[in-house]
Amino acid sequence: MSPDRDEIVEQGHDTLADRVVPQWPLSKESFPTLQLHLIRTPRVSKNLTFRQLMTLLEKSPVPEVLLYQAEPHRLLFIICYSFAFVFTVYGIMFLDWALEESWLIYKENYDDLPTVHNLAFMLARGLSALAIFAVPTLIVVTALMFPTRLIRRLYFYPVTTTSKEPLIRFVVYPLIPRTSSPVITLPLSQLDRGKNWGKTKVWTADGLYGTASRSQFFVFLFEKGSRIPWIVDRQGWFWGDGRVWDVLFGKESVAEAEKGLSGDDYIRMEQERRKFIKAEKKKLLKAGKPLPPEMVEEDLDR
Structure with a gap:
């Protein structure tokens, strides 16, 4: 049903080197390091229909079912940290230049303005510089926070006597390497993959689990009340196939997903x-x- 414990990516084992030191040549980083085809999962076949697969999941005898896992992708981290570094440098350089120019204009008072007006213009120029500086700051924060939205493993918890609906628990990367990985638990009804079936469907009918796509590298899961998504790599390991996700997070019916339309x-x-x-x-x-x-x-x- 689920992978053995030694097949599951452990949490808290990603060092800074794991994130920023790539394998050479870089083309190696574009392929999963997990041996996906060796990790066990029930598959739709002549002896197991998709409807039976979903029943197997919803009535699983084990308390948790691993639905997804993925390994670190160093290029993602390198890109994020590079963006953060570049925009930090440019942002500081711009702010230093803008504030220095504002002070110089105030000090020299080229237009011979009254002191109050001159001071007001200097403050306005300074506030404008800070407003512009907020743009690179936002980019830096977004780049650094990206790993904390990237899901490493995702579990499904069926309905039990103590829970009225299925639960989803997932592990994301910590902000600081070598620290504990944050674990988030949400009711299934609180997560969805987006409303546009054509653009947000997980099932593509391509790849090992029918989730591969040349135009979309990620699947986005939106928590109710939040516009910032949780991010799932399409190259990871999936339980069953991508249609399972369309039923769970796309709220599609089993009959609709069974058609296999991408x-x-x-x-x-x-x-x-x-x-x-x-x-x-x-x-x-x-x-x-x-x-x-x-x-x-x-x-x-x-």
Whole structure:
């Protein structure tokens, strides 16, 4: 059902070197270091349908089921730390220059302004510099906080006599290497993968677990009431396949997920539907017939 303990990525074992010292050549860092094909997971087959797979998960005899795990990706950390370093340097240089210029203009008083006006203009210039400095500061904070939103492992806890709904528990990277990894536990209803089926579906029908994508490297899980997502690497290990995530976090029905339609399939179907409605609309207008209410209300130019 779930991987053995020695197959699970341990927490708190990532040092600073693990994050910033890549393997050479760098192309090695674009592939998972976990032997994904060797980690056990039930798979849909002739003897196990997707509906049975979901039943196996929801009625699991074990108290927790590992749904996902991934190994550190050094290039992600290197990119984040590089962004943080570059924007820190540029931000400090800009702030130093701007404040020095503000003081020089105030001191020299080229326009021979009254003291009060001169002081007010200096304060305004200083506040403007601080406002602009907030932009690189935000980028630096975002880059440094990125690891704390990157999920390392994610567990599913079925409904029990003490819990009214399934729980999701996941481990993220600590802000400081070699410290305890934060563990977050939320009800399943508090997490979703986004509302746009075409763009947020986990299942792509490609890769070992049907989660590989050339355009989307991550899956985003949004906590209710928050716009900052938790981040899941599509190259990680998944229990079952990506359709399990679409049922749990996309709130799709088992029957809908069982069809195996990817996000691209939904986008293509939606484009064909809108194309058909546009053609029918033109025919009705040309014939001088009234349009059905649903055609009048729908915006086909979005």
